[in-house]
Every structure is written in C-alpha cells, then in structure tokens.
Amino acid sequence: MRTNGRLDGWSAGRLENFLSDLKRICGMPDYPGYLQHMAERHPGSDVLSEREFFEAHVNARYGNGASRCC
Amino acid sequence: MNRILWIVVSLVGAGAWGVIALNRGETINAAWLVLAAVGTYLVAYRFYSRFLARRVFELDQRATPAERLSNGRDYCPTTKWVLFGHHFAAIAGAGPLVGPVLAMQFGWLPGTLWIVFGVVLGGAVQDFVILFGSMRRDGKSLGKMARDEIGPVTGLFAMVAILAIMVILLAVLALVVVNALKDSPWGIFSILCTIPIALMMGVWMRFLRPGKTIEATVAGIVLLIAALVGGRYVALSPTLAPLFTHSGLTIAWGLMIYGFIASVLPVWLLLAPRDYLSTFMKIGTIVLLAIGILIVMPPLRMPALTRFIDGTGPVFAGKLFPFAFITIACGAISGFHALVSSGTTPKMIRREGDARLIGYGGMLTESFVAIMALCAAAALDPGIYFSINAPLAALGGTVESAAAQIRQWGFTVTPEQLTALSASVGEASLLGRVGGAPSLAVGMASIFSGVFGRHLMGLWYHFAIMFEALFILTTLDAGTRVGRFMLQEFLGHIWEPLGRTSWYPSNLLASALITAAWGYFLVQGVLDPLGGINSLWPLFGISNQLLAAVALCVGTTLIIKAGKKRYAWVTLLPLAWLLVVTLTAGWQKIFAADPRLGFLSHARSIADRVAAGSMDPAIAARLIWNDRLDAALAGIFMTIVVALVIASVREWLAVIRGKKPAVVKETPFVESAYAN
Secondary structure, X not given: OOOOOOOOHHHHHHHHHHHHHHHHHOOOOOHXXXXXXXXXXXXXXXXXXXXXXXXXXXHHHHOOOOOOOO | OHHHHHHHXXXXXXXXXXXXXXXXXXXXXXXXXXXXXXXXHHHHHHHHHHHHHHHHOOOOOEEOHHHHOOOOOOOOOEOHHHHHHHHHHHHOOOHHHHHHHHHHHHOHHHHHHXXXXXXXXXXXXXXHHHHHHHHOOOOOOHHHHHHHHOOHHHHHHXXXXXXXXXXXXXXXXXXXXXXXXXXXXXXXXXXXXXXHHHHHHHHHHHHHOOOOHHHHHHHHHHHHHHHHHHHXXXXXXXXXXXXXXXXHXXXXXXXXXXXXXXXXXXXXXXXXXXXXXXXXXXXXXXXXXXXXXHHHOOEOOOOOOOHHXXXXXXXXXXXXXXXXXXXXXXXXXXXXXXXXXXXXXXXOEOEOOHHHHHHHHHHHHHHHHHHHHHHHHHOOOHXXXXXXXXXXXHHOOOHHHHHHHHHHOOOOOOHHHHHHHHHHOOOOOOOOOOOXXXXXXXXXXXXXXXXXXXXXXXXXXXXXXXXXXXXXXXXXXXXXXXXXXHHHHHHHHHOHHHHOOOOHHHHHHHHHHHHHHHHHHHHHHHHOOOOOHHHHHHHHHHHHHHHHHHHHHHHHHHHHHOOOHHXXXXXXXXXXXXXXXXXXXXXXXXXXXXXXXXXXXXXXXXXXXXXXXXXXXXXXXXXXXXXXXXXXXXXXXXXXXXXXHHHHHHHHHHHHOOOOOOOOOOOOOOEXXXXX
C-alpha cells in the first residue's frame, strides 16, 4: 500500500487481471481488454466508448440468441 | 518422476473402482465414487485426449481464428484457463443436475458407470472433435459444417433436429421449474424477484454506470439473497402466502408469458443481466457443492442397483437398457454441446493446442458436476427420494398413503419423516415433485447443512431451487430467441419479410410460435397423470442424443476426409452406441406393449377406459392426441437419425473408395505469431 491511499502497482494490476479474467469467464464485456487490443492491433483508430462497447458486445453475444446448454 | 505420478493416479483410480466393485450390497461412501471418477478423468485426459490431439487431429502451430480475425469482440484470443471457465459455464446447465437424479431410480451404479465411461469415450470426444472442426473453419456452426462436409440435405436435417430439440428441451426444463414451484409461495416469490432484479441490473449497466457489469452483478446477487430470505416470511404470512401460491397450470402459463415477453425485449434489459447472474451463481454453487461433498463425504444410502432396473420404476418407465443412457445425456454425452463447441468458444481459442483442455477437459468437468449431483441424490434416503420423485398419482395425496406405497416398493419411510422433511425446508408438501430439482435441492441442502448447521436447511433448499430455476429461466429466454431466429430463417423462404429479424411483427410472430410450441408440450406435461417427465424426459434424451449423432457423423466425416480413416473408430464407437440406444429407446417409446412405456399402447388403454365408461371422453381425446403426437415426434427423430447416418456413410464410402477426393474444407494454414 502506498501512502497516497491507492493500491500499489503490483496488487492493482493483479486485481485488474482477476476482474478481467472473471468477466471473460462469465461472458461479460471486458472494456480494458478491448482498449488494450485496440492500442496493440489498431493504434490510432477510433475506439468505442465504454457504453458503446457494452452495447456492441451484448448484441454480438446475445443478439442472435446465445446458444447454451441444457 | 512424471511416470511415477501417473502410475499412482492410475492405481488410486483403479483402487477406488475396486472398492466400489467389492462393496456391493453394503453402504459405501461418496468419496469412493468421486475418487474413481477423478482418477479416470485424469488418466483419460493425460493419455486419450493427447492421442486425439496429436495423432487424430494433429493440432499444430497454425494461427487460430481468434488470432487471424481478432476484433476484440467475438473473435478474441483468450487465455487457456479463462476460456476453459467460459466454455464450461456455457455447456453446464440444469441437464447434468437433473438427468443423474432421475436415473437414480435404477440405483447409483448404472449412472456412475455411464457418466464416467460415457464422457471419456463419447461426450468429451464429441465436444473436442466439433471444437477442433469449427476452429479449423473460422468458427463455423455445426449446421454449416454438416452442410459443407456431408451435403445440403444433411445440413437441413441438422437444422430441423436443432429446432425440434430446442422445443422439447425448453418444455421439459420449464416442467422441472413448474414441479419445483407449484404450491410453493417461498419458491415463487424468490423466483419472481429475479425478474425485477435483472431489469434493475440491465438499467444500471446501460444507463447509470455503463459497462460496470461486475458491480451490477454483485449487487444483483445481494438482492437475490435478500429475496431468498424474504421468501420465508412471505411463506409464513397468512396474507401474502396465498398471493404466491399457484397451481402447476398457472405457473406453466406464467412461464409461457414470461418466455414470450423476455424473448422480444432488448437483450441488454433482461437476458444479459440474467445470464451474468446465473453464471456467477452457477460457478459459485458448483464449487460450493464440490467442497460440501468433500467435507461431509456422505454415505450413499441408495442401493447400487434397485429392483426398478426391470422397467417398473415410478419416476419414468423403461428398463435399465436403454433408458439409463437416454435419461442421462448431459454429463455423459450431450449433443447440445456441439452447438457451443461450434459457437462462441472456437472463436476465442488462442492456440490450437488449447482446444484439448477446453474441448475435452471442459466436458470432463461437466461430467464431474453430474457425478456430484448423483452423489447428492444417492445420499438421500431411498424412501425420501421416491416420495419426491414418484408421481402423485402413484403416491396418493397424503404422507400416509405415500409411505404405504413406498413400503410396497421395498423402502422404509414413515409418514412422520415425510412431514418433518417438508416442514424443515418450509414447504407444505414435497410429495410428487417429479423432475429432479427438488430432490437434488434436498440432497444439496442436507450437504450444506452438514457443513453450516441444520437450522438453515430451508434456506439452502430454496437456494438450490432458486439456483436451478434461475438458469432454467435464462435458458427459456435464450432458447426461445434461438428458436425464433431459426424459425425466421425458415419463414423467410416462404415470405421474404418474415425472415427479417429487424421487422417487429415478424419477431413477435416467430416468438409466439416458438413459445406456443414448447408451451404446448409443457401444458401437456403438467396435465399428464403419469407426471409429464415420464413422456417428456425420454423425448428430450432421444432428441439430445440425436443431435450428438449428428455431431459424431460430422466428426467422423472430418476425420475420414483428413485421410485418417484408421482413426475413425474414435467417433464411430460412440456413434454406434448412441444409435443402438436411441433407436431402441425410440422404438420402445412408440411401440412397447406396456401402457406406461409405449405411447401407442397408452393411447389404446385410454380408449379402452372410455369404452368401459370409466373416463371422460373429452379428457381422453386430449390424452390420446398427445400420445400420438409424442409417438410421431419420436418417429420423426428416429427417421432423421437413420437418414443422416445413411447420408454420412455414403459420403464416407465414397471417400474411402476414392470416388471423392479426401479433402477437408479447412481455412489455409497460417503460422501462429504466439510463441510457445
């Protein structure tokens, strides 16, 4: 823990990774992951806002009725 | 060192099977079942899945669709273990929890053997081969692969099969919920609360704090627990309880209205938040159940084999062969998984080699869930098990008549025990709640109370019921939607505007038709004097195994066309077994002379009763019509299986004899940029 009240870099990174993994396991949109993907693969192009990304993700995943098992 | 480890694992697994084999007739502990199952899974994963990955599929260093087509949304390279969790959450639902509990009427041994060996040689192979095939084809669906690799007619059969299984699946799962919730104010209240909770989460994630899915879901779970606790007070309140006490028929209509509305609402409002909630709950509860069983290590009170292997069982009619193998689909082999393995998962695999853990390993994990459900049900007193799972018509309406009937079946239970049990879980009665969910909930509640103390039994029971109902309702919503899209595709060929998924009237019409289809079978099940599960669950099993046969035919075709016909037995073996099981079961359901088993003889027995004047002709006409409908449906399933196998065999022979080139339609090889 740093004195300025924020988690230090190591545990903040850990928490972020854990949340990102949890979201992906549950099929939730992972906005930080998307930003990272855009920065790595399409640098300089426009990115969706968090809300736009949420809508696009939910529509892509459930729009045609998410196949799932019994 | 590694070799020694595997020798130890194999010995432990074999030793556990030895204990199971030698202790016939005595009560043994659930721990032996868990050990034997896990030992077998580990050995199968280490050796058989490696053989499949290296020799049969030759997974290599090529770039996956996720890498080549990465778009940060559906095509998205995902770490192996995360995708494993994601895939598992998508394939595991109510199926592996319900099937093993119903099949418990034969005793715990047949289910255990089928679940463990069926998955190793059948289910996991199916999931793996379809995942592999789809991954090599940019994530193509099962129907498209069937069309491309076998032929257009097969593709059409696959589509019809998928639509039919969807309708039966939704009906039978809805029936499980109806039987769990009828006359249960606590249950109905807590399940009803999930709807506004999901709506609130939807609004939260879209408008209030866009994209903040985790915090919304955690808040949703807290509210869910509050609803669960609140349900107890509703059930105890003389003014509120009657408002939430409803008959099976009313609940069935409620579910239909819900399914229809939910499937035409925007996905962000209800489906997505509900899915997040149920996925969280699913993973949490399954982990909790595993820990609970390991801590409590309950003895299995059900015999290894019961007298009902002769086909006279009260839960559903039919002998051990073939009905144990139809009743347990999910957990051993489930055709439905082929849809997931050719859906979102193949588009997320980061490296080819990961497919082994995700496809084969994911299914082994579902099988493990089925084994735990089986342990929870086998730990129940057999008398209690049959009091919950036999239809009311057999038990009579009172605890005294039920106890007397169960004694006749050769199990001991007193009326006082039955009364005490329903009181401890906060229900008026647990008699005749066929469908698996309530008895599993009692089993889970006993295990959890064994860990946390007995006074919370009622809360755990309703927690388990809510957990199952939650994801069954999610399946109703998602499944109605899938059915709607497929139907719109068909209708579009008749009149083009009906195929437009953006045209609201077409959406409403297609949703209404799909809801009416599963709703029809649901109501039929609710009104069925034999309990509904008796006719619907075998139909579901047959249709699910039919889809598995489609998947295995596609898998065999892929293997043969890749020039590996010497390895075609890996899919032909489970396919042959499924064909024997499905066709025998289908034939018996249609033509068997026993009216409890055969649809047609049941129709005849009803006609005889009308002729003798002992039955209302109007009710009889409905029952006879339903019997004939069910018989026709079973006949259609069998015809599709046979036609499909013939088409596939012709294709295989053409390739083997060199009349057709052995070419697979894979996406060309591109080297992966991911280092090992």
